[in-house]
Each structure stands twice: as C-alpha cells, then as structure tokens.
Amino acid sequence: MKTVFRIARLExxxxxxxxxxxxxxxxxTFMTSRxxxxxxxxxxxxxxxxxxxxxxxTVTVFAGNLSAIRSVLNDLYLYIPLLTMGLISRELQSGxxxxxxxxxxxxxxxxxxxxxxxxxxxxxxxxxxxxxxxAGGLSIESMDYSLVIxxxxxxxxxxxxxxxxxLFLSSLTSYQVVAAISxxxxxxxxxxxxxxxxxxxxxxxxxxxxxxxxRADSFRDGLIASKHVCYFLAVIALxxxxxxxxxxxxxxxxxxxxxxxxYLAVSLAVFTFGYVTSIPAITGYLDMTRIKxxxxxxxxxxxxxxxxxxxxxxxFVNILDPYAAYGLPTGxxxxxxxxxxxxxxxxxxxxxxxxxxxxxxxxxxxxANPGKSNEELAREFAERLGLDFDxxxxxxxxxxxxxxxxxxxxxxxxxxxxxxxAPIRLFRDTYRLPFEEHRxxxxxxxxxxxxxxxxxxxxGERSAYRKGSSDYQKILTEVSYRGAMISRGFEFSELxxxxxxxxxxxxxxxxxxGTAYSETERQKVQDYIAAGGNLIVAGxxxxxxxxxxxxxxxxxxxxxxxxxxxxxxxxxxxxxxGYSDTAASYSFEHAAGLEDEPVVLTxxxxxxxxxxxxxxxxxxxxxxxxxKTSDTLAYALTRIVSGKxxxxxxxxxxxxxxxxxxxxxxxxxxxxxEPFVDDLFRWMSDGHYPVDTTRADFPDKKVLLxxxxxxxxxxxxxxVIPLLLTVxxxxxxxxxxxx
Numbered sequence: 001m002k003t004v005f006r007i008a009r010l011e012x013x014x015x016x017x018x019x020x021x022x023x024x025x026x027x028x029t030f031m032t033s034r035x036x037x038x039x040x041x042x043x044x045x046x047x048x049x050x051x052x053x054x055x056x057x058t059v060t061v062f063a064g065n066l067s068a069i070r071s072v073l074n075d076l077y078l079y080i081p082l083l084t085m086g087l088i089s090r091e092l093q094s095g096x097x098x099x100x101x102x103x104x105x106x107x108x109x110x111x112x113x114x115x116x117x118x119x120x121x122x123x124x125x126x127x128x129x130x131x132x133x134x135a136g137g138l139s140i141e142s143m144d145y146s147l148v149i150x151x152x153x154x155x156x157x158x159x160x161x162x163x164x165x166x167l168f169l170s171s172l173t174s175y176q177v178v179a180a181i182s183x184x185x186x187x188x189x190x191x192x193x194x195x196x197x198x199x200x201x202x203x204x205x206x207x208x209x210x211x212x213x214x215r216a217d218s219f220r221d222g223l224i225a226s227k228h229v230c231y232f233l234a235v236i237a238l239x240x241x242x243x244x245x246x247x248x249x250x251x252x253x254x255x256x257x258x259x260x261x262x263y264l265a266v267s268l269a270v271f272t273f274g275y276v277t278s279i280p281a282i283t284g285y286l287d288m289t290r291i292k293x294x295x296x297x298x299x300x301x302x303x304x305x306x307x308x309x310x311x312x313x314x315x316f317v318n319i320l321d322p323y324a325a326y327g328l329p330t331g332x333x334x335x336x337x338x339x340x341x342x343x344x345x346x347x348x349x350x351x352x353x354x355x356x357x358x359x360x361x362x363x364x365x366x367x368a369n370p371g372k373s374n375e376e377l378a379r380e381f382a383e384r385l386g387l388d389f390d391x392x393x394x395x396x397x398x399x400x401x402x403x404x405x406x407x408x409x410x411x412x413x414x415x416x417x418x419x420x421x422a423p424i425r426l427f428r429d430t431y432r433l434p435f436e437e438h439r440x441x442x443x444x445x446x447x448x449x450x451x452x453x454x455x456x457x458x459x460g461e462r463s464a465y466r467k468g469s470s471d472y473q474k475i476l477t478e479v480s481y482r483g484a485m486i487s488r489g490f491e492f493s494e495l496x497x498x499x500x501x502x503x504x505x506x507x508x509x510x511x512x513x514g515t516a517y518s519e520t521e522r523q524k525v526q527d528y529i530a531a532g533g534n535l536i537v538a539g540x541x542x543x544x545x546x547x548x549x550x551x552x553x554x555x556x557x558x559x560x561x562x563x564x565x566x567x568x569x570x571x572x573x574x575x576x577x578g579y580s581d582t583a584a585s586y587s588f589e590h591a592a593g594l595e596d597e598p599v600v601l602t603x604x605x606x607x608x609x610x611x612x613x614x615x616x617x618x619x620x621x622x623x624x625x626x627x628k629t630s631d632t633l634a635y636a637l638t639r640i641v642s643g644k645x646x647x648x649x650x651x652x653x654x655x656x657x658x659x660x661x662x663x664x665x666x667x668x669x670x671x672x673x674e675p676f677v678d679d680l681f682r683w684m685s686d687g688h689y690p691v692d693t694t695r696a697d698f699p700d701k702k703v704l705l706x707x708x709x710x711x712x713x714x715x716x717x718x719x720v721i722p723l724l725l726t727v728x729x730x731x732x733x734x735x736x737x738x739x
Contacts, residue, residue: 003109024079085180088243133148147288237273238266307345313415408480428480434482506685529648532646555611557607
C-alpha cells in the first residue's frame with residue numbers, strides 16, 4: 001500500500017510540474033463558474049420581472065438541462081484525456097517502463113498508484129464544484145444542498161471512469177497524442193452505444209447497458225441508483241484490470257490464446273457483475289432532492305403498493321402514426337426507462353409491442369402521398385425503418401386483437417394486471433408523453449375501476465362527444481388532449497332520458513337542456529337522486545323553467561334573469577367568478593392557489609336556496625369577488641344516503657367547461673376554468689380521479705443577491721481563483737526549473 005501512495009505522489013508531482021494540469025484547472029474553474037453565474041443572473045432577472053419560479057432555483061442553476069453541473073458532465077471528456085495520455089505512454093516513450101518492470105514493484109501497484117493520482121486530481125475538480133456550491137448556498141434562499149451533492153458525486157464517478165479508460169489506452173502506445181485521440185474515440189463509442197443495435201433483442205440490451213449515455217444525468221437530477229454506481233465501478237474495474245493485464249505481458253511471455261482468455265475472463269466477470277446489479281428487483285434508489293421529485297408521489301406509491309405480482313404494458317403502434325417512434329424496436333430500452341419510477345415499486349413489469357398499420361390522423365402524410373393506400377405507405381415505412389413488413393399486422397388482424405378506432409388509431413398502451421386493462425395515451429402537445437397522473441390513473445383503474453359518467457341527451461343538452469364550441473368533447477373525451485377526463489380515470493357515455501339509468505353510473509351530468517323533460521323523464525332522474533346518485537346540473541339564462549322542477553327538490557333553484565358584470569375589455573355577460581371561503585374545505589384546492597385567476601362564466605344565472613333543504617348546501621363560486629353568498633353561482637350539495645355521501649353540484653352556467661370557454665384561457669386571459677373542472681371531478685369522484693400527483697412546494701424560489709453581488713462572484717471565480725491558481729503554478733514551475 002505504501003508503494004501505491006509513493007507512486008501516486010510521484011505521478012502527482014510530474015503532473016503538477018507540467019502546465020497542462022494547472023491550465024485545465026483554470027479553464028475548468030472559469031467555464032463552470034461562467035455557467036453558474038449566467039443561470040444565477042437569469043433567475044435574478046426573472047425574479048426582477050415578477051415572474052413566478054416554475055422550478056426550484058437550485059434546479060435552474062445546478063441541475064437543469066443547461067446548468068452548471070450539466071455543462072461539466074457534457075465537457076468532462078475534453079479534460080481527462082489530456083491528463084491520462086501520458087500516464088503510461090510517457091514511461092513507454094522514455095524507456096523508464098523497463099526499470100519499473102525489473103523492480104520488485106507489482107504491476108497492480110503501478111496501475112493503482114497512477115490511478116490514485118488521477119482520482120486525487122479529479123477531487124480537485126470536485127473542490128472547485130464545492131466552492132461553487134457554497135457560493136450558490138449564499139446566493140439562493142434555502143438551496144437544496146443534497147441535490148447539488150448528488151450531481152457532484154455523478155461528476156466524480158464519471159471523471160474517475162474516464163480516468164480508468166484513459167489509463168488503459170495510455171498503456172497501449174508510446175505516443176501521447178495517439179493515446180489522447182484514442183481516449184476521445186472510446187468515450188464517443190461508449191456514449192453512443194445506446195443507439196446501436198437496439199432492434200436486435202439480446203445485443204441491443206447489452207449495448208444499452210454498456211453505454212455511458214445518461215448514466216450521470218440521474219445523479220444530476222438528484223437520484224442515486226445503485227445500478228448506476230455499480231456501472232461506474234464496473235467500468236473502472238474493467239479498464240484497470242485491462243491495464244494490469246497489458247503491462248503484465250511485458251514480464252512474461254504468453255500465447256495469444258492465453259492473453260485473449262484473460263481479457264475475456266475479466267470482461268465476463270465485470271459484465272456479470274453489471275448484469276446482476278442492474279436487475280430491477282435488487283436495485284436501490286436514494287432520492288436526494290428535497291421534495292423527492294425523482295420519486296413517485298404519495299398517491300402513486302399507494303397505488304403501486306396494491307399492484308402485486310406480474311404486470312404488463314402492451315404498446316399498440318400504428319407505424320403510420322406521427323408518434324410511432326416511441327414504440328419502434330430502436331427505442332425500447334429507453335421506453336422501459338420511462339417507467340423506472342414504477343418499476344422501483346414493482347419490478348415484475350413486462351413490456352410488449354404490437355406493430356400494425358391503419359388510417360392515421362397524420363393528414364400531412366396523405367397530402368404528401370396522394371393516391372397511396374395505407375398498405376403501400378406502410379410497406380414504404382417498414383422498408384425505411386428496417387422492419388419486416390410480414391411482422392406488421394394488417395387492419396383486420398389488428399381488429400381481431402383489439403379495435404382501436406375509438407383511439408383514432410393513435411399510439412396507445414394498455415396496462416394489464418389481474419385480468420384488468422386500462423389505456424395510457426400519448427397526447428398531441430409539446431410534451432407528448434403522459435405525466436405521472438395519467439399513468440397512475442390507468443394503474444388505479446386496474447384496482448378500483450374507472451368512474452363512470454353518463455351525460456344526459458335528447459333535449460339539446462351539451463354533448464360529451466360533439467366538437468362544437470359549446471360542447472364538452474375537449475375536456476371529457478378527446479383522446480389526444482392530456483387534460484381530458486377520459487385519460488384521467490373516467491369513462492363516458494351518453495344516455496337518452498327515455499332510457500333506464502344504469503345502476504353502475506357514478507356521476508350523471510345534465511347540462512343546458514333546450515326543452516322541458518316529461519314527467520316520466522324527470523321521475524327517472526329523481527329516482528336516481530333518491531338512490532344517492534352523484535349529479536352535476538348546469539343551467540343557462542332562459543332555462544330556469546326547464547331545470548327548476550328538477551333542482552327545487554334539492555333545496556336550490558336557478559334565479560330569474562341573468563347576472564351581468566361591467567368590463568372594459570369583455571361583454572357584460574362575461575362573469576369573473578371567484579371561490580367562496582368554504583371552497584377549499586370541499587377539495588377545491590385551487591381556491592387558495594389561484595384565487596386571482598377567475599372562473600369565467602358566460603351567460604350565467606345566480607343559484608339560490610329554496611325552502612327547507614334536504615342537503616347541506618355550501619357555496620363554491622360567488623360573484624363580484626366579494627366573499628359572500630348573496631350572489632352564489634355554484635352550490636355543492638351533500639347528504640348521507642345508505643352510509644355514503646351523495647354529492648351534487650348545481651352551477652349557474654353550462655359554458656364553464658365548453659370548448660369555447662377553455663380556449664379563452666389560452667387566448668384572452670388566464671382563467672381558472674380547467675383547474676376548477678379538475679377539482680370538480682375529483683370532488684365528485686370522492687378524491688379517486690384525477691389522481692392528485694401534486695408535490696410539496698419548493699422553498700428555493702429566490703436569489704438573495706443583486707446584480708452587484710453577482711458581479712462580485714464573477715470577480716472571485718473569473719479572476720481571483722484563476723489568478724491564485726496561475727500564480728501558484730508559476731511559482732511551482734519556477735521552483736522546478738531552478739532544481
């Protein structure tokens with residue numbers, strides 16, 4: 001062991017008696033601190049404009065896609081080869097390797113000593129990062145130190161892995177430049193292996209595991225996974241072993257077969273270690289983030305605790321669909337990683353992919369290929385993508401398995417467990433992939449089933465399926481829209497009032513009927529209410545006579561006339577409704593968080609109490625911003641029926657979740673309508689859906705420095721520290737020259 005430390009000390013002396021090591025330290029300090037102060041300044045600028053922080057400032061500065069630690073991870077490969085290129089090749093070039101070989105020093109001690117020197121140098125890079133972390137802690141209110149420490153650990157493991165690779169390649173040649181170039185090349189290969197051979201089952205899995213791509217990113221994000229730690233340790237062990245084997249060949253003569261056998265044995269041992277430690281069932285995780293952002297939320301964890309035993313996700317991939325790439329063989333390992341947070345709680349996941357072709361929603365495809373059939377287009381795509389067309393199912397073959405017409409033949413997954421199945425969709429927006437709430441809602445459906453919603457039709461009511469501007473198709477049943485309730489735990493049907501109401505309905509919606517219901521039709525609704533059924537009733541001006549016969553028995557009624565409000569920019573029938581003081585206690589959480597953003601109602605009527613109410617009536621939406629009940633626009637009604645709480649919402653406007661009103665929130669002003677709909681359905685379903693995947697609020701929202709403070713940081717990191725390093729290096733090199 002003393003020999004190892006002695007060799008390390010000598011190697012460090014040689015390293016720091018060269019200007020390269022000092023120059024790299026200076027450059028590393030300057031480049032990293034430049035990114036740090038740039039993002040700190042950006043966060044301060046957003047803060048100065050009054051913009052709300054969308055993510056923790058710690059993430060913006062240290063862990064974002066272009067942050068300080070990300071830049072280090074991206075650029076680290078440029079530094080290490082310039083240091084490792086001379087570790088062994090210098091000895092080979094000067095001939096001093098012969099002295100080492102003839103000395104009583106073991107080969108392993110030579111390798112470990114030189115590698116220890118590189119580990120110590122990499123620690124100096126870590127020291128620079130720690131100084132930047134301390135500066136961040138003084139600059140950011142309640143900075144998440146553990147997140148930054150996780151990222152720094154990832155930097156160190158990656159640097160040590162690069163050093164082991166560079167050490168081995170340095171042992172292969174006496175030319176330092178060749179060693180450096182070879183190291184760059186190996187880094188490139190290891191980074192891009194994840195995209196090679198992925199369509200070949202076993203080979204693709206092996207190459208994906210070998211790739212370094214994204215390994216350190218999980219550390220940057222704040223998640224320490226044992227499989228990634230073991231991967232870096234395996235890489236280090238592999239290339240250090242290769243280095244020992246390579247130098248050992250100088251002491252004894254062995255046949256090529258024996259040499260190859262030793263390399264193969266080491267490789268198999270390391271690969272076996274890597275395979276075993278990457279098995280999901282034995283992988284350990286440590287979420288270093290303050291708000292546990294790299295772990296499922298509590299609601300999702302509770303769902304996964306109930307999913308015992310094998311579960312399966314089948315992906316149905318229409319190769320003509322714009323999002324088909326998410327299910328092609330080349331991306332399946334990466335696709336599995338998208339469900340890693342769920343696999344942590346149940347590793348018995350099987351993923352299956354069924355490729356087919358059928359009519360696509362991709363109009364541009366047909367515009368660019370006029371006259372071509374789906375089969376002709378599919379054959380062209382299959383050839384272009386390197387797929388066997390005979391393994392791609394035709395429309396009739398696909399329909400024999402499952403009919404996806406309701407999904408518009410888009411990319412869709414079915415998650416299956418215990419004989420149950422539920423869809424997980426991709427969406428037509430910039431994010432495309434489902435969020436945790438969509439995946440967790442599908443999994444919860446396997447346990448408790450969906451909540452079934454019936455929309456009453458037959459008298460001109462708002463529809464769950466029509467795409468009209470006054471209808472509800474967008475928010476209820478649009479499969480390509482991530483906000484739609486159909487992808488968040490609900491199932492919908494439309495019922496005519498002359499039909500019998502099924503017993504399994506969880507929620508009934510009556511919205512803006514155009515004509516009066518018959519006595520028989522009203523009685524069916526009254527029977528449903530008497531049995532404890534949950535109900536949403538939405539009125540409109542001029543429809544009081546149609547709906548009051550239904551709701552008066554509930555102890556409420558739609559008031560005569562219409563509510564108006566004076567605006568500078570909007571018609572007077574546009575009402576900015578606010579939440580009442582009691583709304584938050586009724587699961588309408590957005591009442592506290594978004595009270596400055598109105599729930600916009602167009603053409604609304606007030607809702608009043610009528611006689612002795614059999615229900616407990618609580619105002620939810622009120623008019624004119626004054627927290628009073630005299631101008632109530634929505635009441636929540638509750639009572640206990642057969643031991644279960646019955647929930648009814650009576651609201652004086654049917655436009656609140658129409659396509660036109662939801663679109664207003666994206667055009668005219670920021671509205672609270674969609675969050676209100678979310679909370680409404682969550683309350684109506686007794687908290688089951690949508691699954692609440694919100695996290696605790698993060699405290700690191702504020703930069704404590706002003707512009708002058710950031711300038712002082714720039715002086716320290718751009719000037720003082722590099723200058724001190726330069727002066728110390730000059731003094732050391734001058735001392736060396738005098739010797």
